[in-house]
Amino acid sequence: MSELVSDYVLRRLREWGVEKVFSYAGDGINGILAAWQRAGNDPRFIQARHEELAAFEAVGYAKFSGRTGVCMATGGPGAVHLLNGLYDAKLDHVPMVAIVGQQGSTSLGGAYQQEIDLNSLYKDVASEYVQFVSTPQQLPNALDRAMRTAQAKRTVTALIIPGDVQDMEYSPPTHAFKMVPSSLGISGSTVTPAHEDVKHAAEILNSGQRVAIMVGQGARDARDEVMEVADVLGAGVAKALLGKDVLPDDPPYVTGSSGLLGTRPSWELMRDCDTLLMVGASFPYSQFLPEFDQARAVQIDIDPTLIGMRYPFEVNLLGDARATLRELLPLLERKQDRSWREQVERTVRDWWDVMERRAGVEADPINPERVFHELSPMLPDNAMLTSDSGSAANWYARHLKIRGDIRGSLSGTLATMGPGAPYATGAKFAHPERPVFALVGDGAMQMNGINELITIAHYWSEWQDPRVVIGVLNNRDLNQVTWELRAMSGAPQFLPSQRLPEFGYAAFAESLGLRGIKVDQPDHIHNAWQQAIQADRPCLVEFVTDPAVPPIPPEANWDQMESVVEAMVKGDPETWPMIKEGAKAKVQEFLPGRTDRE
Incomplete structure (x- = not known):
């Protein structure tokens, strides 16, 4: 059988050293999916539960491996779903190549099903290089430039390949007018100033x-x-x-x-x-x-x-x-x-004393700061850490101490919700021999982390070190936004937008064959982390935490304090817990000496 364009796409990715592609199937890439079967699943197809999760997994893989992430999706809705993860990569300067399908060339412009102007859709997120492939001879240069540009400029590039082009017989560019030959690779370089x-x-x-x-x-x-x-x-x-x-x-x-x-x-x-x-x-x-x-x-x-x-x-x-x-x-x-x-x-010594005291403040039922503070010394020296946007990011930033070869990342510039768990999956595919800890809020878990658990359950048994530890802060509140409403807008908590429905995170993990632990007493935190770290499979630890513990900025200004008071006056439903927990947290900065806890 002659080589098709779809076969060549996978062959060229292999020649670039691509080992894994994060994706979800769709008929817009049926030609490439058929080629994957012929190629013996090389590079390996990693199946996500949703295209957004596939993109996040690829970002996590790229961040923790130092390699270029590659994701793939069908055209139309699949291409749309990739965008959030691609913007996350672009804004954090992560090299990423997206390959998306498109309706057949003969139907374009005919208001056909799932037809979207993908060049326009992707011209911002892949502004350095986005190309529509219309002929087989165009492909080597387009794919090589996408890979090379993503690596050299640490950005997102994209290829759009219509379904009928995928099924065409591949023929390389010839030594002829208006043909563009291509080549593999890009050397490293070291730039120094004058x-x-x-x-x-x-x-x-x-x-x-x-x-x-x-x-x-x-x-x-x-x-x-x-x-x-x-x-x-x-x-x-x-x-x-x-x-x-x-x-x-x-x-x-x-x-x-x-x-x-x-x-x-x-x-x-x-x-x-x-x-x-x-x-x-x-x-x-x-x-x-x-x-x-x-x-x-x-x-x-x-x-x-x-x-x-x-x-x-x-x-x-x-x-x-x-x-x-x-x-x-x-x-x-x-x-x-x-x-x-x-x-x-x-000031650093004093700060760590303050953080220890703040972690020791009683809350109803668990102080989220203590969850992170107790984890920090227990982290293996080769751990990989991911966090999600939300109040969990505050405690990740302040309480977890980096040492040894610990790596960590989150959505820094886009600050999107949802990447914590899929980052962990990508990190495990980058380093299956290392443990990973995903530290997320209940909002992020309900947004897409629950689905990511299905992917983790699907793949974990092949990882050399099976440990994927997912710590969930279950406070039934979109907590970071709630505090931003109070501190920046002087608005009380708006329950219809902020209150989350109950969900059994640990029980759901158990239903997938993973380990699930629910913790609602502060004295059980240490033992729960220990069990998770020693588990023979991925483990989700659900901590029932107090939403009234404030993520106080390093220097709260008078305007912010006035806004919080204004929110209380307007009838915030958590007024008394806010006053109590806020005062207890803030006073730790002024107490003398050090308080050690067993």
Whole structure:
């Protein structure tokens, strides 16, 4: 049998080293599905429960493997469903290739069933490269450019292949007019800035007395260099949320996450510094950076479209984080006065004491902060962590300490609900020998995490390490939005939009053959985590938590406090629990000493 276009698509993906494609079947890709049968399921078809989940799984796979994620869907509704996951990849700078079907070429423009103008639909999410494949000879160049562009620019690309084109006999481009040949691969490269610019940056950093460093995910391969720069400059280091796993939290000068979900030491680091070095971060919240006239600043970033934003940087160094820091280090002068570093370390020590006390505050029935605080020291050193948008992200950002080879991620820039569980599936396909922990709220579980459990139940037995631990905060409330209504709009909780229906998460996991544990007493938290970590299969731990425990920002301003009071006056149904839990949480910041719990 002659090779068809659909056969060639899979062959070319194999030649690019693609091992897994996350997808859901549909008649718009029937030709490629038939080719998969002929190809012996190589690359492997990973079946999701929904195209959005397939895209999230591919994002998780790409984030934790460092490879390009590939997802596939039918045209029409399937292509629409992919979009949320694709935007998540685009905004977090994750390389992703989407291959989508389309109605047959002869029907296009005829208002045919499931016909959508996919070029227009995808022109934003795949703005760097989206191509409609109309002839077999066009395919090698289109697919190669999609793969190469996604890798080189860390973005989303897309190919649209009509069903009849999939079934055409494949023929390569010829050595002829208006034919475009192609080739595989793209070499790695290391970009470094001009020496004069590096020298200028060193002069700024050497002149500072109170240096702060902010790192993002772009500094992930420069851990040792960042730590050495911090040591030479006596600097404190804050982490953007997507850069949480760039540095461990063991060094006493690492202040933790920054921003609305961040720590007080990170906020104070930026408030009091006179010099700022930002490495591999496109941190969006300028209000959590120094005042514009406060600090001299230097930025290092590999992306020329993102450099120079967020702050009036004096020097913008375009280059690879690791290579640029290595160029910079010999030019830096060691700070002899370590008083700034000592101040930073004091604030970090005090903060961890505060977090321990806040985790120990009683709640009705369980304080969600304690759930995360007790998990942190129990995490294996090679754990992979995922979190979802919502109040769970606050506790992920503040309570979980990175150490060893722990990796972690969430939807950083799009901040969409729903990726926590499918990220975990993608992470397991990237590293089946490592345990993964998905930390999500009940809203995200009801949105799509329940369906993702079916996929996990389907595949878990083949993973070398079967541990997938899913921690669900069951507070019957869309909690983050509820608190945003109070703090930003002065509006009370609106029960018809915020109250969630009851659901037995642990019982559902058990019905799938997974392990399910429900915890409604704080003294059972530790044992539940221990059972989950020791389980011989994926385990969902459902924690019944108190929605009145506030996700207090690192520095709540007067306007926010006024808004919360206004919400209470307007009749918030949780007024008394809010007052009680908010006061107990806030007072921990002012208590002296340390309170140890067994």
